[in-house]
Amino acid sequence: GQNIDQPTEMTATEGAIVQINCTYQTSGFNGLFWYQQHAGEAPTFLSYNVLDGLEEKGRFSSFLSRSKGYSYLLLKELQMKDSASYLCAVYSNYQLIWGAGTKLIIKP
Amino acid sequence: DTEVTQTPKHLVMGMTNKKSLKCEQHMGHRAMYWYKQKAKKPPELMFVYSYEKLSINESVPSRFSPECPNSSLLNLHLHALQPEDSALYLCASSSGPSGNTIYFGEGSWLTVV
Numbered sequence: 001g002q003n004i005d006q007p008t009e010m011t012a013t014e015g016a017i018v019q020i021n022c023t024y025q026t027s028g029f030n031g032l033f034w035y036q037q038h039a040g041e042a043p044t045f046l047s048y049n050v051l052d053g054l055e056e057k058g059r060f061s062s063f064l065s066r067s068k069g070y071s072y073l074l075l076k077e078l079q080m081k082d083s084a085s086y087l088c089a090v091y092s093n094y095q096l097i098w099g100a101g102t103k104l105i106i107k108p
Numbered sequence: 109d110t111e112v113t114q115t116p117k118h119l120v121m122g123m124t125n126k127k128s129l130k131c132e133q134h135m136g137h138r139a140m141y142w143y144k145q146k147a148k149k150p151p152e153l154m155f156v157y158s159y160e161k162l163s164i165n166e167s168v169p170s171r172f173s174p175e176c177p178n179s180s181l182l183n184l185h186l187h188a189l190q191p192e193d194s195a196l197y198l199c200a201s202s203s204g205p206s207g208n209t210i211y212f213g214e215g216s217w218l219t220v221v
Contacts, residue, residue, distance in 0.1 A: 042198055042215040087150055095164065096210065098150035
């Protein structure tokens with residue numbers, strides 16, 4: 001079956017670092033996406049990993065290990081506006097398989 | 109320009125109405141998607157168009173009818189919807205169907221009364 005797991009909710013402090021993990025088991029793999037979604041808005045693309053390793057983009061980094069079926073999204077220097085849901089999605093057999101999303105709460 | 113434009117942003121329709129959601133992209137993308145998202149749930153795939161042909165239909169009821177007039181446009185025709193169809197409808201596009209970055213529009217909020 002197809003399965004993507006990520007924590008339901010995480011809390012972090014403004015200015016700190018947080019890592020959101022995602023594990024997956026899918027029948028195919030053509031890449032892993034991370035999206036940010038604020039309440040009431042559409043998902044916004046953050047990152048795309050298709051090869052193992054770390055992709056860095058400003059305050060956000062994403063890591064992929066295909067052999068372990070594992071990815072994480074690392075957010076540095078957290079800001080209040082980073083409070084949102086973060087969705088992990090695997091592209092498998094021409095379809096995006098979505099995790100349920102991780103709600104990130106940032107506290108002052 | 110990484111923009112996918114959806115109209116209208118908000119739509120309220122009765123169960124006997126016929127309406128359409130529209131989506132447009134000018135990135136030269138050849139794959140376009142319709143997703144449905146209910147509150148606090150991840151998006152659910154409805155349809156995939158690849159090179160202007162319907163390639164995936166995820167067992168969506170016939171009251172939803174997609175149309176791809178050309179490579180830049182994607183419509184979703186709505187007819188005889190039910191209140192449970194109320195949701196955020198997201199259009200997305202990618203350069204091809206095999207996993208390139210997928211960009212989402214801002215979505216159309218649909219309320220069926």
